[in-house]
Amino acid sequence: MNPIDLRSDTFTLPTDEMRRAMAQAELGDDVYGQDPTINRLQERAAQLMGKEAALFMASGTMSNLVATLTHCHRGDEVVMGEQGHMFWNESGGAAALAGVQIRLVPNDDQGRISPEDLATVIRPRGNIHFPPTTLVCLENTHNRCSGGVQTPEDTKRVADVAHAAGVKVHLDGARIFNAAVALEVPASALAQDVDDVSFCLSKALSCPVGSLLCGSQEFVDEARRWRKMVGGGMRQAGVLAAAGLVALDTMIDRLADDHANARRLAQGLANIPGLRLDPERMPTNIVIFEVDPAVAAGPDFIRALLQAGVQVTYPGQGRGAARLVPEHVALVAHDHLVAPVAVGQGGHQVAHGAAGGEQRGLLAHQFGGPLLEPVNRGVLAVHVVPHLGLGHGPAHLVGGQGEGVAAQVNGIHRVLRIQECQEQF
Numbered sequence: 001m002n003p004i005d006l007r008s009d010t011f012t013l014p015t016d017e018m019r020r021a022m023a024q025a026e027l028g029d030d031v032y033g034q035d036p037t038i039n040r041l042q043e044r045a046a047q048l049m050g051k052e053a054a055l056f057m058a059s060g061t062m063s064n065l066v067a068t069l070t071h072c073h074r075g076d077e078v079v080m081g082e083q084g085h086m087f088w089n090e091s092g093g094a095a096a097l098a099g100v101q102i103r104l105v106p107n108d109d110q111g112r113i114s115p116e117d118l119a120t121v122i123r124p125r126g127n128i129h130f131p132p133t134t135l136v137c138l139e140n141t142h143n144r145c146s147g148g149v150q151t152p153e154d155t156k157r158v159a160d161v162a163h164a165a166g167v168k169v170h171l172d173g174a175r176i177f178n179a180a181v182a183l184e185v186p187a188s189a190l191a192q193d194v195d196d197v198s199f200c201l202s203k204a205l206s207c208p209v210g211s212l213l214c215g216s217q218e219f220v221d222e223a224r225r226w227r228k229m230v231g232g233g234m235r236q237a238g239v240l241a242a243a244g245l246v247a248l249d250t251m252i253d254r255l256a257d258d259h260a261n262a263r264r265l266a267q268g269l270a271n272i273p274g275l276r277l278d279p280e281r282m283p284t285n286i287v288i289f290e291v292d293p294a295v296a297a298g299p300d301f302i303r304a305l306l307q308a309g310v311q312v313t314y315p316g317q318g319r320g321a322a323r324l325v326p327e328h329v330a331l332v333a334h335d336h337l338v339a340p341v342a343v344g345q346g347g348h349q350v351a352h353g354a355a356g357g358e359q360r361g362l363l364a365h366q367f368g369g370p371l372l373e374p375v376n377r378g379v380l381a382v383h384v385v386p387h388l389g390l391g392h393g394p395a396h397l398v399g400g401q402g403e404g405v406a407a408q409v410n411g412i413h414r415v416l417r418i419q420e421c422q423e424q425f
């Protein structure tokens with residue numbers, strides 16, 4: 001059984017068209033600024049973001065780091081939301097390599113930070129005891145806030161406070177096109193009030209590599225030196241940029257399919273006892289839900305899903321208060337799930353995407369409604385976890401379709417009708 005890989009949209013693979021474009025790309029040495037394909041991609045990126053210039057980067061992490069290096073000096077303070085990717089998931093690069101101190105403010109459920117919170121943490125100038133606040137980092141869509149989106153007005157409100165205090169604003173727009181599609185606005189509208197914006201090609205847009213850092217010409221000229229310093233000066237990188245150009249032409253509009261799949265998955269999951277989520281707060285391709293600790297610990301839940309052929313990810317502690325439970329699980333819909341993820345009324349259908357390569361397909365697994373009713377025995381019929389064989393009994397669900405489920409019962413793999421399951425368990 002091919003696993004259903006919902007860990008991240010970074011698992012997407014280049015399309016045939018991308019591979020052909022890569023093979024045929026016109027190349028030069030980009031450290032000398034002479035790779036025509038890179039130059040075309042950078043111009044296109046700048047235009048899409050409404051900025052003067054853009055710079056090709058190896059990754060989103062490199063874009064965020066280079067933006068920080070470009071805007072800040074060692075000992076400066078950078079303000080960001082407490083759920084920020086830069087804070088959680090970039091190996092402390094801003095502190096270790098840019099030498100900045102990070103100050104956290106709350107994120108709301110869409111990943112917004114409030115202008116009022118920002119105003120209270122920006123340091124007054126001229127006091128030698130204080131690190132100067134030089135940068136605010138925003139994120140749109142917001143990864144750890146369930147792919148939440150910020151409107152152009154949300155961003156403007158925060159940027160106005162920063163700019164009034166002489167503080168620059170960097171937007172980590174790794175998935176900015178998801179936000180643009182969800183909000184039905186051009187990406188440039190989401191970036192118009194920030195000083196620079198980065199976006200990724202290697203997430204839902206299916207490229208193998210790449211991120212673009214966009215801003216004023218002066219900012220990009222300075223960023224180019226920092227990129228060289230951190231080892232990001234690549235030579236015939238047009239071979240990668242060629243895929244990026246195809247992505248910008250062909251992959252943005254289809255993000256709406258990922259959002260629809262994620263929405264249907266979220267709505268179905270919300271019907272399953274023991275899982276907590278609000279589908280209305282998940283406007284793009286990331287679905288994050290809490291697993292009731294009485295049902296399972298997050299890591300056990302994820303292991304059980306894996307055994308059932310579903311790969312998900314685990315954002316770890318601290319999405320609410322700094323605590324270990326309840327745990328959160330994240331699912332990310334992406335290009336390799338091409339048909340709608342179907343989640344039945346009171347039931348549990350999981351999309352079965354043939355992840356990887358050019359294999360694209362989808363098989364819906366339907367675990368019928370009656371199986372989801374709580375029963376005493378805590379085996380297949382209870383919540384989602386026993387469905388997945390979390391050691392409560394001898395049943396281990398391995399798949400299913402229509403009215404039947406495939407299960408391992410006492411180690412024997414067999415297909416059962418729903419009715420039979422109820423009798424068995």
Ligand SMILES: Cc1ncc(COP(=O)(O)O)c(C=O)c1O
Pocket residue numbers: 058059060061062064085086139141142143172174175200202211
């Ligand atoms: C919001 C956000 N920013 C930055 C990154 C880092 O991108 P990369 O993995 O290309 O370094 C990610 C990766 O998932 C992300 O979700």
